[in-house]
Amino acid sequence: MKILVVGSGGREHALAWKLKQSSAVERIFCAPGNAGTAEIGENVVIQTNDLPALVRFAKENGIGMTVVGPDDPLAAGIADLFEAEGLRVFGPSKSAARLESSKIFAKELMRKNKIPTARGAAFEKIEAAFAFVNESRFPVVIKADGLALGKGVIIAQDALAARAAIDSMMNERRFGEAGARLLIEECLTGAECSLHALVDGKNYRMLATARDHKRAYDGDTGPNTGGMGAFSPANNFSPELEAQFDREVMRPLLKGLNESGVRFRGLLFPGLMITPKGPRVLEFNCRFGDPETQVILPRLKSDLLELLEATIDGALDRATIEWDDRAAVTVVLASGGYPNKYETGKPITGLETACAQGVQIFHAGTRRENGKIVTAGGRVLAVSALGETVAAARTLAYEAVSHIDFEGCQYRRDIALGAVAAKVVGL
Numbered sequence: 458m459k460i461l462v463v464g465s466g467g468r469e470h471a472l473a474w475k476l477k478q479s480s481a482v483e484r485i486f487c488a489p490g491n492a493g494t495a496e497i498g499e500n501v502v503i504q505t506n507d508l509p510a511l512v513r514f515a516k517e518n519g520i521g522m523t524v525v526g527p528d529d530p531l532a533a534g535i536a537d538l539f540e541a542e543g544l545r546v547f548g549p550s551k552s553a554a555r556l557e558s559s560k561i562f563a564k565e566l567m568r569k570n571k572i573p574t575a576r577g578a579a580f581e582k583i584e585a586a587f588a589f590v591n592e593s594r595f596p597v598v599i600k601a602d603g604l605a606l607g608k609g610v611i612i613a614q615d616a617l618a619a620r621a622a623i624d625s626m627m628n629e630r631r632f633g634e635a636g637a638r639l640l641i642e643e644c645l646t647g648a649e650c651s652l653h654a655l656v657d658g659k660n661y662r663m664l665a666t667a668r669d670h671k672r673a674y675d676g677d678t679g680p681n682t683g684g685m686g687a688f689s690p691a692n693n694f695s696p697e698l699e700a701q702f703d704r705e706v707m708r709p710l711l712k713g714l715n716e717s718g719v720r721f722r723g724l725l726f727p728g729l730m731i732t733p734k735g736p737r738v739l740e741f742n743c744r745f746g747d748p749e750t751q752v753i754l755p756r757l758k759s760d761l762l763e764l765l766e767a768t769i770d771g772a773l774d775r776a777t778i779e780w781d782d783r784a785a786v787t788v789v790l791a792s793g794g795y796p797n798k799y800e801t802g803k804p805i806t807g808l809e810t811a812c813a814q815g816v817q818i819f820h821a822g823t824r825r826e827n828g829k830i831v832t833a834g835g836r837v838l839a840v841s842a843l844g845e846t847v848a849a850a851r852t853l854a855y856e857a858v859s860h861i862d863f864e865g866c867q868y869r870r871d872i873a874l875g876a877v878a879a880k881v882v883g884l
């Protein structure tokens with residue numbers, strides 16, 4: 458089968474890498490891809506938001522399955538468009554992807570179905586949002602309703618900061634139309650956990666758990682990023698929590714979606730906060746996480762294509778998923794200045810010497826220029842390693858990282874450090 462992977466990040470490289478291992482896969486195309494995907498497949502010069510061109514490419518090239526990486530094309534209805542053309546696609550429909558593309562829609566669904574989440578209120582008018590924060594206890598969390606490249610969440614410590622955040626979203630439209638409506642919610646405390654579930658409309662199967670490191674600098678300081686590294690399994694998701702998550706989140710969610718006529722088929726990635734009162738849903742993503750995918754897929758022993766097929770066909774109840782018992786750690790190398798302004802076009806050295814048994818280097822913002830691999834984005838590489846323990850995986854990942862260099866290279870030195878002493882439990 459010929460596969461088209463839509464996207465250009467580390468997540469897409471990891472998806473293409475894992476799909477390539479399936480015996481049923483003949484050729485892999487990536488649109489638009491990066492220097493890493495070009496090594497295992499063929500890059501196609503089509504941007505992820507050019508849906509008509511993607512459909513045309515899939516039709517003309519006999520693509521058997523298209524796997525969508527990022528959220529934007531899903532929110533724009535790529536799955537509906539492909540299905541209408543009789544093309545197989547992995548990713549939820551536009552109406553199901555609203556779980557991620559509208560935080561107000563997700564909050565309302567959670568409220569109706571009694572899914573534990575932060576208390577919050579939705580606002581369409583700036584005056585009402587101002588009035589609400591004047592009466593609030595701080596901190597509060599202010600969220601743009603729509604997609605904002607993971608930057609649309611601001612934790613405001615006082616009324617002044619809250620008003621500035623509201624003004625920047627609703628008035629200045631810092632995130633464009635995504636900020637036309639807001640959600641203001643209570644600030645929860647606890648440890649976060651990234652969960653991935655394949656959902657076929659009726660059944661779901663959990664993938665291995667992971668924990669992301671969202672802040673740019675060591676010690677969880679600095680601005681929020683897309684994710685600077687991850688480890689798997691998460692050290693805070695016990696089998697008891699998994700049972701609670703099934704009972705309190707997944708079952709009511711699937712029931713609620715079905716009752717409102719929405720069939721979710723694809724990857725659901727709830728971000729959870731484990732609070733002293735139990736797990737709370739922070740958000741729902743409708744796609745694989747980045748860098749979670751780069752830390753989860755090296756642990757997957759089963760055939761990914763078969764699992765994606767079972768998801769599309771509503772056959773997950775018959776699927777078996779096998780995991781490598783080893784832990785995995787992923788360290789992201791970013792361009793200097795990321796997540797703010799950064800330069801690109803810097804030659805990357807040491808990629809070959811960094812390769813070792815148990816290490817996988819996933820490309821994100823890279824491209825090939827005059828035969829050399831150079832930087833082309835904020836997050837440049839994700840270096841993943843497997844080990845018998847988190848500590849061993851961490852040592853191996855950082856050993857590989859030590860060989861790689863490019864001008865301005867920035868990475869965290871403390872990925873998975875907090876988990877080194879912890880016992881591995883659960884998925």
Ligand code: AMP
Pocket residue numbers: 575598600607610642643644645646649671728739740
């Ligand atoms: P989201 O895009 O909703 O996941 O938000 C991004 C990040 O903001 C989360 O990973 C959390 O670190 C933080 N966050 C979101 N909602 C809350 C909340 N209610 N309380 C505390 N932190 C939050």
Ligand code: GLY
Pocket residue numbers: 607669683684742745746747748749
């Ligand atoms: N790493 C978080 C995300 O993919 O949303």
